[in-house]
Amino acid sequence: xxxxxxxxxxxxxxxxxxxxxxxxxxxxxxxxxxxxxxxxxxxxxxxxxxxxxxxxxxxxxxxxxxxxxxxxxxxxxxxxxxxxxxxxxx
Numbered sequence: 001x002x003x004x005x006x007x008x009x010x011x012x013x014x015x016x017x018x019x020x021x022x023x024x025x026x027x028x029x030x031x032x033x034x035x036x037x038x039x040x041x042x043x044x045x046x047x048x049x050x051x052x053x054x055x056x057x058x059x060x061x062x063x064x065x066x067x068x069x070x071x072x073x074x075x076x077x078x079x080x081x082x083x084x085x086x087x088x089x090x
Contacts, residue, residue, distance in 0.1 A: 036077050048081040 001009075007025055011018045032042050032050050042050040057073040081089075 039075070044082075046082055046084050048079055048085055051078050051080055052076070053078045 003025065007018055007021045010016070010025070011021045014021070035042050036050060036052055039052055041052060044050075052075050055074050055076055058071050059068050060071050061068055
């Protein structure tokens with residue numbers, strides 16, 4: 001499902017115009033991205049959590065050049081579904 005499909009589905013189910021739904025979805029995504037970039041997790045009860053995971057530094061190999069490089073520690077975004085969400089998928 002793409003963002004456009006999501007907007008169409010929400011508009012159809014709620015009766016709200018597609019333009020308003022698109023603005024709301026965009027605002028939600030911007031808010032989540034902003035919170036994660038500040039290191040804050042976002043918890044949506046019954047759905048899941050958008051969290052920031054810390055990756056430790058590691059040594060990697062570039063096989064084609066035969067050299068080792070060091071990948072610095074960094075943060076990555078992740079999603080952890082709630083128990084209710086996982087149970088619904090089973």
